[in-house]
Amino acid sequence: MTGSLATAMASWIPLMPLLVVAVGGFALMIVDAVSTEKAELATLSSVVLFSAGAIAAVLASGKGLAPAPAGVAGYLAVGQMSQFWNATICCGAGMSALLAGGYLHEHALERGEFYALIVLSAFGAMVLAAATDLLSIFIGLETMSLGVYSMVAYRRGSPRAAEGGLKYFLLGSFAAAIFLFGAALIYGATGHTDLAGIGQSIHDGHANVRLVVLGMLMLLVGLTFKVSAVPFHMWTPDAYEGAVTPATTFMSVVVKTAAFAVLMRVVLTCFSDELSANLGTGWPGVLAPMAAVTMVYGNFAASQQANVKRMLAYSSIAHAGYILVGVVTLYSADAQVRQTAVSGVMFYLLAYTVSNVLAFGSLIALGSYGKEAVTYEDLAGAGRRHPLAALPFVLGVLSLMGFPPTAGFLGKWYVFSAALSSGDSLLWLVIVGVLSSVVGAYYYLRVIVFLFMKSPEPGAAVAVPMRSGYVALALVLSGYFVLKMGVTPAHYIDLALSAASKLG
Amino acid sequence: MSQHLISLLLALPLLAALVVLFAPRQMVGFIRGFTVLAMLIEFVASLGLLDGNYASAAFQFPERHALVPTYGITYSVGVDGISLWLVLLTTFITPLATYASWTHIGMKVKEYAICLLLLEGAMLGAFFALDLFIFYVFWELMLVPMVLIIGIWGGVQRIYAAVKFFLFTMVGSVLMLVAILYLVAQYKAQTGHYSFEISELKLLLLPVKTQLWLFSAFALAFAIKVPMFPFHTWLPDAHVQAPTGGSVILAAVLLKLGTYGFLRFAMPLFPSGSHRMGPYIAGLAVTGIIYGAYCAWVQQDVKKLVAYSSVSHLGFVMLGIYSITSQGLSGSILQMVNHGISTGALFLLVGVIYERRHTRNLDEFGGLAKVMPAYAAVFVIVTMSSVGLPTTNGFIGEFMILAGAFMSEHLGANGPVCAFFAATGVILAAVYMLHAVLKMFWGPLTNPENEGLADLTRREGIALAPLLLLIFYIGLFPNQLLTSMRASVDTFASEYTAKLAAGDQHPTTRDMLQPAQVPEDELPAAPKTAHLDFAPRQLNARVVGGQP
Numbered sequence A: 001m002t003g004s005l006a007t008a009m010a011s012w013i014p015l016m017p018l019l020v021v022a023v024g025g026f027a028l029m030i031v032d033a034v035s036t037e038k039a040e041l042a043t044l045s046s047v048v049l050f051s052a053g054a055i056a057a058v059l060a061s062g063k064g065l066a067p068a069p070a071g072v073a074g075y076l077a078v079g080q081m082s083q084f085w086n087a088t089i090c091c092g093a094g095m096s097a098l099l100a101g102g103y104l105h106e107h108a109l110e111r112g113e114f115y116a117l118i119v120l121s122a123f124g125a126m127v128l129a130a131a132t133d134l135l136s137i138f139i140g141l142e143t144m145s146l147g148v149y150s151m152v153a154y155r156r157g158s159p160r161a162a163e164g165g166l167k168y169f170l171l172g173s174f175a176a177a178i179f180l181f182g183a184a185l186i187y188g189a190t191g192h193t194d195l196a197g198i199g200q201s202i203h204d205g206h207a208n209v210r211l212v213v214l215g216m217l218m219l220l221v222g223l224t225f226k227v228s229a230v231p232f233h234m235w236t237p238d239a240y241e242g243a244v245t246p247a248t249t250f251m252s253v254v255v256k257t258a259a260f261a262v263l264m265r266v267v268l269t270c271f272s273d274e275l276s277a278n279l280g281t282g283w284p285g286v287l288a289p290m291a292a293v294t295m296v297y298g299n300f301a302a303s304q305q306a307n308v309k310r311m312l313a314y315s316s317i318a319h320a321g322y323i324l325v326g327v328v329t330l331y332s333a334d335a336q337v338r339q340t341a342v343s344g345v346m347f348y349l350l351a352y353t354v355s356n357v358l359a360f361g362s363l364i365a366l367g368s369y370g371k372e373a374v375t376y377e378d379l380a381g382a383g384r385r386h387p388l389a390a391l392p393f394v395l396g397v398l399s400l401m402g403f404p405p406t407a408g409f410l411g412k413w414y415v416f417s418a419a420l421s422s423g424d425s426l427l428w429l430v431i432v433g434v435l436s437s438v439v440g441a442y443y444y445l446r447v448i449v450f451l452f453m454k455s456p457e458p459g460a461a462v463a464v465p466m467r468s469g470y471v472a473l474a475l476v477l478s479g480y481f482v483l484k485m486g487v488t489p490a491h492y493i494d495l496a497l498s499a500a501s502k503l504g
Numbered sequence B: 001m002s003q004h005l006i007s008l009l010l011a012l013p014l015l016a017a018l019v020v021l022f023a024p025r026q027m028v029g030f031i032r033g034f035t036v037l038a039m040l041i042e043f044v045a046s047l048g049l050l051d052g053n054y055a056s057a058a059f060q061f062p063e064r065h066a067l068v069p070t071y072g073i074t075y076s077v078g079v080d081g082i083s084l085w086l087v088l089l090t091t092f093i094t095p096l097a098t099y100a101s102w103t104h105i106g107m108k109v110k111e112y113a114i115c116l117l118l119l120e121g122a123m124l125g126a127f128f129a130l131d132l133f134i135f136y137v138f139w140e141l142m143l144v145p146m147v148l149i150i151g152i153w154g155g156v157q158r159i160y161a162a163v164k165f166f167l168f169t170m171v172g173s174v175l176m177l178v179a180i181l182y183l184v185a186q187y188k189a190q191t192g193h194y195s196f197e198i199s200e201l202k203l204l205l206l207p208v209k210t211q212l213w214l215f216s217a218f219a220l221a222f223a224i225k226v227p228m229f230p231f232h233t234w235l236p237d238a239h240v241q242a243p244t245g246g247s248v249i250l251a252a253v254l255l256k257l258g259t260y261g262f263l264r265f266a267m268p269l270f271p272s273g274s275h276r277m278g279p280y281i282a283g284l285a286v287t288g289i290i291y292g293a294y295c296a297w298v299q300q301d302v303k304k305l306v307a308y309s310s311v312s313h314l315g316f317v318m319l320g321i322y323s324i325t326s327q328g329l330s331g332s333i334l335q336m337v338n339h340g341i342s343t344g345a346l347f348l349l350v351g352v353i354y355e356r357r358h359t360r361n362l363d364e365f366g367g368l369a370k371v372m373p374a375y376a377a378v379f380v381i382v383t384m385s386s387v388g389l390p391t392t393n394g395f396i397g398e399f400m401i402l403a404g405a406f407m408s409e410h411l412g413a414n415g416p417v418c419a420f421f422a423a424t425g426v427i428l429a430a431v432y433m434l435h436a437v438l439k440m441f442w443g444p445l446t447n448p449e450n451e452g453l454a455d456l457t458r459r460e461g462i463a464l465a466p467l468l469l470l471i472f473y474i475g476l477f478p479n480q481l482l483t484s485m486r487a488s489v490d491t492f493a494s495e496y497t498a499k500l501a502a503g504d505q506h507p508t509t510r511d512m513l514q515p516a517q518v519p520e521d522e523l524p525a526a527p528k529t530a531h532l533d534f535a536p537r538q539l540n541a542r543v544v545g546g547q548p
Helices: A002-034 A039-060 A080-106 A113-130 A134-152 A159-190 A195-204 A209-226 A235-242 A245-269 A283-303 A308-331 A335-365 A387-401 A407-421 A424-453 A469-487 A490-499 B002-021 B028-051 B081-104 B109-128 B132-141 B143-153 B158-191 B208-225 B234-241 B244-269 B271-297 B302-323 B326-357 B373-387 B393-407 B414-441 B458-476 B479-505 B536-546
Strands: B060-068 B073-079
Touching: A002 A039, A002 A080, A002 A113, A039 A080, A039 A113, A080 A113, A080 A245, A080 A335, A080 A469, A080 A490, A113 A134, A113 A245, A134 A159, A134 A209, A134 A245, A159 A195, A159 A209, A159 A235, A195 A245, A209 A245, A209 A283, A235 A245, A235 A308, A245 A308, A245 A335, A283 A308, A283 A424, A308 A335, A308 A407, A308 A424, A335 A387, A335 A407, A335 A469, A335 A490, A387 A407, A387 A424, A387 A469, A407 A424, A407 A469, A407 B158, A424 B143, A424 B158, A490 B060, B002 B028, B002 B060, B002 B073, B002 B109, B028 B081, B028 B109, B073 B081, B073 B109, B073 B132, B081 B109, B081 B244, B081 B326, B081 B458, B081 B479, B109 B132, B109 B143, B109 B244, B132 B143, B132 B158, B132 B244, B143 B158, B143 B244, B158 B208, B158 B234, B208 B244, B208 B271, B234 B244, B234 B302, B244 B271, B244 B302, B244 B326, B244 B479, B271 B302, B271 B414, B271 B479, B302 B326, B302 B393, B302 B414, B326 B373, B326 B393, B326 B458, B326 B479, B373 B393, B373 B414, B373 B458, B393 B414, B393 B458
Parallel strands: none
Antiparallel strands: B060 B073
């Protein structure tokens, strides 16, 4: 009796991160209704997210994992890979909640629903990253997206926020509809909604090839929209600029992570047959040029921006391009290369999460009520006046630039080295990637130039850094991980590698 | 102790930087004193490297720790006859440059000290690294402090110069990174495991065409750093805008990492590629010698003149390296050290006059020998060293390089031609340097602003004296340096030649480590463009199916 109870309990352990976040999200709404002190919500939501993340990080190393309960098994994967995604998502969301704790308070925008939105969107993202069925993918996608739409439009009075929110919502709905259409076509062609069944059916040649190709392209449109790859990136700069900065942080790290997780799962499970996973005839042939255009366009557009938030938005497009290089590598027939590529993308997204939190967090830290740091000019000379607030920014942009010894460098190295280990056919993509990253170096370097080498125009209002324990904590945590993953990456690499060994 | 000497040398600047970081910024005197003291301790500690056995070509004081075992990243460091003197040059020049340039740095002394210490650590790391990954990390790491030194404490155009320096170097570096990744992927494909260590990667025998591409990527990164004509355009800007301390270190050490990179990485790893590019590189080197000299001749700005003279001098170094003779190589390494000493001294001297007159325009000077006799004397001596007058260090290095190029088998008939044109560079050097000396120190003292200029101060004298001493010491007794590099240089030349011969005999042999593997040219002739049209798995299937 106790044995079977223990087994039943054990099978729920892999679902713990999801449950903690879901229960935490509802608890937050209740606490919000009864409490008057909004800062508590920031603490509570980050505690919920970080504890879920910690559980997931332990499970990701394979300790205490058990098969999922029967009702869930067909819809969600709860293996090491999903747990790794859970940990990354919770880390990004928890950091965003910390940033929100400082930012919303400073700018007098504090309302309880923001934290509930972060936690519940994170839940959607976790479902999305773990989904193994077109239905659960769609549910996760919508749960995540609806929360994010409202987070973008959170600053009610601001026309920019309204514009960004509406643009994101409309385009996002189109993308979701296209995804759904694609899912319907795939179902029509194969008679399955579960990814494994679809893959098997296509592999066995039972499926109508034309329907499958059309459906596959539509699924790719829906998912590459979420990762903001060119040409589906149009919403990104406006949504990023209009949203409050913690929401921007959340979008750039959490949404991207979940979307890449599901993108990889879909292409690996459904479309890994010889015809689909083929540089000439299948999705890699679509994604490879897309990756190239995304890297080049994202970097060049970012170099033209005067607004740092928009620059970071375009740079996040460029990063989507680098990560797509890793996704394209999944065309390889060599299982070891595929494993390297998957773990490379995982490592990259974790590194990107902490680096981006560092950059956005520093941007938040450098502004205060009535004077947000937004443009390069706002940063002029800030490094001289407030070295402590500027130093994390330097570390953040160096990591985003891919400069050793930071997490960002290891991420780029990992993804590009995976691409090259698949043979010569992606060499051109890697060369495009590194050369466009030189353009990236230019605009990231501009941040350092403005912080340390320029002085504000005479008479211009200078930004005064805010004082917030939440923001400071987020900066210290992410700064620590940026250096830790850059200097002693062995542990994280091995974790990603073992998590990538199975599509669990 | 001695088995961790190199790690100690790498850690010391970092620890000193940490101490400075936590020092109160008002204690300027302490920060200055401590920084120079730490650098002096570093120099004394680095003298311990002389204890190694340089009669053997093996790396001395080796250390190895796996950092990322899964991907073969290893902290692997060591020193041999090639890197020894460059390391000592680094630890020797850095405290002098720092000590002499403090007076120029009025603001943000603390940050300046941290930048210099980090720069020293990164440069040493790049010289010690025997693992490509570690090398790349240090190579990139050097960039940030240098960019900050130029961009924060530099002249009027400092930001333009700093960004240009950064982007030029970055373009070369990222392509080198791709080449490193590609090389390691090839190594993995052939041996089944990863390694970034050069001792392992050297064993690979790659097809000539692959070698050519990989060599070109490495060579581009290093040629930009050297800088070789036509990649030199960042150099005058960076030098002119950088503060004196930055200029000295940039000229004396940073540029050497380019030439060192050829010796340590690009040439041993890809001899066949290097050999095919050799004549072009030698040609560019000679072009650089003459072009740099002519540019130096027409400069009005003394600092720019010295900067262009670097282009010319490093052309000599590259020519000596590509002679692949024992003489030419030793001469090149010696000349790297010489250039560090004499050009470092020249930049210090230019800093001295700039600090007094706030101009570097040659037309503003004239007759300075009357008011600043000691300064004039030192300047003339350093000029002689730079020109390569016998009994100074410059003579030995240039003579060996020219002799090496003349007799080089690798350059063949081009050798004497290169040597001839390079020799005209020696004459041009005399022309532009003496032209500058003439305009600065002789003639009547026409400009009233030059009257009553103070001669060398004690601080400046202390910084310059060791450099003068070395100019004559190396000029008269070069053998201590030459003996300790002989074994490494000879091994370099013989390995290069042997591997070249092996590579040319089997241009498509992919593997010396696993001779059982089928060489590529024995596989059924799969169309070269196959991977564009078919997925690799199909290609593989076809290849496997084609085998009996």
